[in-house]
Amino acid sequence: GAVVSQHPSWVICKSGTSVKIECRSLDFQATTMFWYRQFPKQSLMLMATSNEGSKATYEQGVEKDKFLINHASLTLSTLTVTSAHPEDSSFYICSASEGTGGLDEQFFGPGTRLTVL
């Protein structure tokens, strides 16, 4: 099956610093990538949808200037948490699909645990 990787798998940073998380599709071209966050014992909440070469579409309530998403190639999307604060500590999961219409199956990465001190 299709494989999606994330790097790093976990990161600890100081408050005020920026953190970049990478999401890669290893064996397919990801036209569309999605970023989710998950708080402990809660479900996944979609943060944004990105299509290769265009600006990401953010969900209501998600600050686009705080969570910068870049989808510069068909195999790589990055999420940068700028000026991170403790409340940004969460589990971030990306997913990727091949289809241009976004209705193809999404394949999920293993997640990145962010802890902001």
Added chain:
Amino acid sequence: KQEVTQIPAALSVPEGENLVLNCSFTDSAIYNLQWFRQDPGKGLTSLLLIQSSQREQTSGRLNASLDKSSGRSTLYIAASQPGDSATYLCAVRPGTASKLTFGTGTRLQVTL
């Protein structure tokens, strides 16, 4: 706005039991429904995907059914094993968009 609910929130069963996890959704205009498994601190593993035109899908000891008109799906796990212990999430995709809406999850523990 689509809302997805899973009942029960947590479940503990002895090894060998058959069990059913429930998922309900408020808007029946869906494109498909998917069941995932999530181990603690890990990402999602897709278990079964049911298209809106299908009634059920099977994979090994897992069987998922879909009743779109009533807004319900069930995941049946036969002969449960300790290795089945995980959180199970269902997610629905609307007919016109790419977004998945996830349910609240059921934490399953299978005891020896």
